[in-house]
Amino acid sequence: xxxxxxxIGILGIAGRMGRLLAEETPAAGATLAGGTxxxxxxxxxxxxxxxxxxxxxxxxEASDVVIDFTHAHAARAHAHAAAVTGTPLVLGTSGLSxxxxxxxxxxxxxxxxxxxxxxAPGVNLFLAIAERMAAALPPxxxxxxxxxMHHRQKVDAPSGTAVALGRAVAAGRGTTxxxxxxxxxxxxxxxxxxxxxxxxxxxxxxxxVGEHTLIFAAASEHISLTHRSFDRRVYATGAxxxxxWAVGKAPGLYSMKDVLGM
Numbered sequence: 001x002x003x004x005x006x007x008i009g010i011l012g013i014a015g016r017m018g019r020l021l022a023e024e025t026p027a028a029g030a031t032l033a034g035g036t037x038x039x040x041x042x043x044x045x046x047x048x049x050x051x052x053x054x055x056x057x058x059x060x061e062a063s064d065v066v067i068d069f070t071h072a073h074a075a076r077a078h079a080h081a082a083a084v085t086g087t088p089l090v091l092g093t094s095g096l097s098x099x100x101x102x103x104x105x106x107x108x109x110x111x112x113x114x115x116x117x118x119x120a121p122g123v124n125l126f127l128a129i130a131e132r133m134a135a136a137l138p139p140x141x142x143x144x145x146x147x148x149m150h151h152r153q154k155v156d157a158p159s160g161t162a163v164a165l166g167r168a169v170a171a172g173r174g175t176t177x178x179x180x181x182x183x184x185x186x187x188x189x190x191x192x193x194x195x196x197x198x199x200x201x202x203x204x205x206x207x208x209v210g211e212h213t214l215i216f217a218a219a220s221e222h223i224s225l226t227h228r229s230f231d232r233r234v235y236a237t238g239a240x241x242x243x244x245w246a247v248g249k250a251p252g253l254y255s256m257k258d259v260l261g262m
Contacts, residue, residue: 006247007033009063009102011056014038017069017092020236022050022068027256028240033063038070044101060087065243067233068093072156075100079107088112090239092119094160105231108253114244117160119238123212124256126227127168130214133223134172136214139180140197140214144169149203151213158184159204161212166198 001160007068008025012018019126025032034051036059041067053059056078060066072095082089089110091104106247109155118124134144146169148162158166163177175196184200193199210229216226229235242259 005029006244007031007062008062008243009028009033009053009059009066010035011037011059011066011068012036012070013050013052015070017232017236020233021067021069021239024233024236024240027235028244030240030244042136047210052249056081057058057085060085063087065090065247066237067243069239070139072096072100076103079104082113083110086111087105088243088249089114090243090246091115092235092239095156096111096160105253109251111251112249112254113252114242114246114254114256114259116242117164118210118235119242119256120227120234121231121238121256121260122234122262123161123227124214125262126214127164128226128257128262129225130165131168131172133216133225134169135174136172137216137223139173142218143163143193143197143199145199145201145215145217147201147203147213147215149205149208151207151209152204154204157204158200159202159212160211161210162200166200166213166216167199 010018010021013022018035022032034052034053053062060081066082067090069092070092075093075096079089079218082246091113094117103111106114140207145163146162148159151158166177170180179193181197182200183197209232213224215224242256245259
């Protein structure tokens, strides 16, 4: 396959992200192998003559790497199909449960899988900085709060990126998000904020692409970091970059940090 452009397959190619991925694939010098459609999806906005495959297995067999930004409920089946066919997979679907993530990790023992909450390079730098800051700011003095806002159609909360920020803060503090404790959806008489916990607030409205703010709040100072996405194309560009990187890699569960060499 040396000298041949990698063939990239796209799950849900008629969706909002799928269409952007279809545009970014040839722009990156790769070949668009085709895609799958959800029931009822229309082909009007897709390139003429684009191969539409009947299912994930057929798409894997026609591709050198597959990109998945579909739905959390399909993540296990897609990861399993990638493992069975030995096809690298780039997984950007958010809202996966712990069991879903365990299934993805199991599939990664047989094929390379790049799984990330966010494929924007700036967000991944944000996550790295968040971890370093959390390591330097004692949880007994600095409360960590994460505020995110997305478009009104988003179905999961907090966002995958917000959860990734919480995990980065917890890692910087030498623990896990589960062990540190999550505080979200405060309403009514909730009692005092728990020391060392990580707070989440999810806002939904309009057509906001994605905004995330991490706040470290102490008695004498507040520090905040914010990342704003203005165009979903940044996610598509990053995912295609990850797909090209994944081709030829050994089986394993990778992140965008690996792709960026961080």
